[in-house]
Amino acid sequence: MSTVESRYPFSMPSGWFAVAESPDVEIGQTKAIYYFATHLVLWRDETGEAHVQDAFCPHLGAHLGHGGSVDGCQVVCPFHGWKFDGEGNNTEIPYSDRTNKKARIRSFPTLERNGFVYAWYHPNDEPPTWEVEAVADIDSDEFYGPKRWTQVVQAGIQEMGENAVDSAHFRYVHNVADVPEIIRYEPDGHRSYMESNQKFPTPRGVVNGQINSTADGPGVSIVRFNGIIDTLLVTASTPIDPNQTQTRFNFYVRSLGDEATNSSVGDAFANEVIKQFTEDMPIWEHKAHIVRPALADNDGPFMKFRRWYSQFYAGQSETETPVSVERTVFPPPYWPDKMDEVPGKGTASVKHGGSAL
Ligand code: FES
Ligand SMILES: [Fe+2]
CATH class of the missing domain: 3.90.380.10 (Naphthalene 1,2-dioxygenase Alpha Subunit; Chain A, domain 1)
Structure with missing residues (x-):
């Protein structure tokens, strides 16, 4: 379940979603991205395969997309040099003889088609049920x-x-x-x-x-x-x-x-x-x-x-309860920046508050 509250009677659908254009992530590169209300790291290993994983290193929480590097088919944390493979397993702790088996990073299924890197999102981490068709x-x-x-x-x-x-x-x-x-x-x-x-x-x-x-x-x-x-x-x-x-x-x-x-x-x-x-x-x-x-x-x-769209929310906790009968209108939040007249905002305060000290 997303930590960001939805303003709609539904949250985010499951499916394949583009997280980058293929040419924008090169072999050996890591990138900090944010989708699905989640901080993510996108990186491409030496074989050319792209990976999308939770951004935060399970050791002490460094963001792997900010200063992380790629070593072969592993992503390397910038903080203490721990390495993880594409499945999210800890493969090396450079100052220890043993790895930490509990240190796992959530990894999103990825596929690359039509010029995009797609990641599979499902709120309950269920596996993909189809593949994006190539054009x-x-x-x-x-x-x-x-x-x-x-x-x-x-x-x-x-x-x-x-x-x-x-x-x-x-x-x-x-x-x-x-x-x-x-x-x-x-x-x-x-x-x-x-x-x-x-x-x-x-x-x-x-x-x-x-x-x-x-x-x-x-x-x-x-x-x-x-x-x-x-x-x-x-x-x-x-x-x-x-x-x-x-x-x-x-x-x-x-x-x-x-x-x-x-x-x-x-x-x-x-x-x-x-x-x-x-x-x-x-x-x-x-x-x-x-x-x-x-x-x-x-x-x-x-x-x-x-x-048709409701199938992509199937099994999600937010939508298990049908929309309440009392509430059938879901408005956007109050955005002062987007209102024409707001006390204290630019033109409005000059117009009405010109004489105030
Ligand atoms: S926080 Fe990643 S290795 Fe320490
Ligand atoms: Fe339109």
Whole structure:
């Protein structure tokens, strides 16, 4: 169970979540990272395998990602030189003849696909029940990329995921004249598939396009846009804690031949997606989670999405008790920094407190 209290009626889902871009952690490197409300160390051993472990050395608590080093297939603590293997076993105490068998570090299952290092998170440390699917197009010469982008959002991962099935908001949040039409939404085990039609504005007029997305659990989604030119978006969303999420986007375009064209088309595609994401942010951050939303007939498949998503909380203590009947609205905390009028804050105090001494 997370030590950070959730502002939602659910905590963090289980699944594979990106903790780094593969090129950002080199052989022999250690990194301090923080996801799943946990301080973690990410390191890559001499065989190229990446490891994600609890950050704190069981000896006296040094952070292995701050000054720790890698020796072959072991991570070395910066404080007293103890060594641990990829499974978290103590393999050496340099000033003692014996190791300490009780000194173990929690190790997260990892796998590397699609340009990301993924860690498996489960609040009860249960083992993975699937693997992230590799997207073959990424490694083919036909696709150009990736162009990378990342953003931290003060909202829970499920709330952001729900955006995918919300077709009506495109008109109001993104100023899209024709909202995408969801023609198929199909949960299938830990995956879900969605197909929609959308009109894309281009300098040469509006073009009909299709969007196909596959969610590979709650943390990974592969989105293909067809119509103008084929583009591919690999998204990775990772809970920092129950209330904040880091999203990473890797954009690819089907190569049009020369590098300059690929790059400018890729930029235009990425900029549009990033613009829309940025427009969604204030909604996500300030919205309440409504347990029983009042929906219109032709709203997207929200409840289907939520039912699919609930499998990733299975067996978690926070969600074993169903949401109380008294409480069905879960608002964000009071953030003075984000309010328009706060006594004592910048403009407000000048306006109202100008004469006060
Ligand atoms: S704290 Fe890690 S070796 Fe002492
Ligand atoms: Fe959106």
